[in-house]
Amino acid sequence: MRVSVVLCTYTLEEYDHFREAANSVLAQTHEDVELVVVVDGYEDVYDVVADDYGDHPDVQVHCNDENEGLLVSRNRGAEYATGDVVAFIDADAVAAPDWAAELVASYEAHDAIAVGGKMTPRWVAGKPAFLPAEFYWLVGVTHRGFADGEGEVRNTFGSNISFRAEVFGELGGFDPEIGGRKGEKNLQGGETELCARMREEYGEGVWYNPDAVVEHKVFDYRTDPRWLADRAFWQGYSKRAMETILPETGGEEGDFLKHLVTDATPAHARDVVRQPSFASVAQFVMLYVFTALVGAGYLYGTVDYSA
Template sequence: MKVSVVLCVYSMERYDDFREAAESVLTQTYADVELVVVVDGTEAVYERVRDDYGENNRVATHCNDENMGLLESRNMGAELADGEVVAFIDDDAVADERWIEELVQGYEEQDALAVGGKMTPRWVAGKPDFLPEEFYWLVGVTHRGFADGPGYVRNTFGSNLSFRRDVFLDLGGFDTDIGGRKGDKNLQGGETELCARLADEYGEQVWYNPNAEVEHKVFDYRTDAMWLLNRAFWQGYSKRAMEVLLPETSGEESEFLKRLLVDFTPNRIKKLLTSPSLSQGKQLLFLWLFTACVGFGYLYGFTVYSA
């Protein structure tokens, strides 16, 4: 089973990170891997990519005529791919050497239509002591409570997600309007929308294998408290929008909130009382600050998106 990994890049400032991502794909334990690099309209970056990878027969390269955005670039990569499976990774991520091997296991053993894995953090600027694991999803990392182990889930992060290529193309790929509905660039959730269509049209969700790991680089700006609070607000807003556009996608958020109330918070309070520390106190405080920001963003979404 050949696997094509689509990696999109845009900025020369991120080129070193792109190279690390690309090399992590090309050094997989799984042999039959193709890397498809899509440069999003930046000719200087494309020239550098061709210089570095143009002679590698395991790498296909393409440059968009203009900046089309991440989702359109991913769709282009999938169209150019030769593999039976198309996987996606971002230019700020690094795949574990067994990543593809673990993804393929889901197709061979579960006969899955889509397989995703776990995002782990690489704290480039150091881990913030106030950020609770329950809200790691704010920085693109699999959070505490996401799943108890292997099994079917609604979706995983787009930087660790794969599909049988014929299924992906039949679905029409990512909806490129998902970040711009009603002129709104704050709406997130391209992978959520696509996986909801997968469930609707094929009756199947994404097989999650936590052993298929990809590191996500968490840069310094993503560890700023105000940036995270702002992101939490817009994530709440986005969740309301997705709820209107795709009513069937709200179940996992409801389950997460339930666990936050009846499981995570009581456990953190107990831990704080039995083993008090400043970091534990900060994390409990931010647990509810983030929850409040998500809630306010969700309520604001009602003023823009109505059912």
């Protein structure tokens, strides 16, 4: 099974991170892997990427005519891809050597139409003591309570998700209107929307394989409490937007809230009692601060989309 991995970039400021991501794809243990690089509209970036990777037999390098955004670039990369499976990874991520092999194993074992894996953190600026593991999803990392082992889920993160190429094509790829800032609003969840459409069309979600690992670099700005607060609010807004666009997308959020009440709260309360520290108290408090911020964003979305 041939796997085409789409990797998008647009700036030279983070080129070292892009190279680490690209090289991790080219170092996969699975023998049939293709890397498809899409540069989002910047010729100077394209020239550097082409110099480094243009002659590699397993790499395609393309450049958009203008800057069009991540989801358009991903869709274009999927059009260029020649694999049976099209997978996506971000330029600030690093794939484990057996990532593609694990994806393929899940396709073959479960006849899946889409497979995703686990995102683990690389705390570039140090792990923030106040951030509870239940909210790692704010920084693009698989959170505590996401899934109880291997099995079908609605979607995984966009930096560790893959689809059978024909399924991705039939669905029309990602909706470019989902994702990024539009005025004051920051709508997120391109993979959520796509996977919700996939479930409607095919009756299946994404097969989650926690052994298919991609490491996500968490830079210093992502550990700033103000950035995390903003992220939480707009995640709540985006969840409401997804429910408006596709009403069947809210089940996993309900399960997550149940987990917060029945599992996370007692666990953090025990930590505070047994091992009182700044970290244990801060995480217990932030568990509900972030929940409140997500809820506020959700309510704002409810008002905004009913106006």
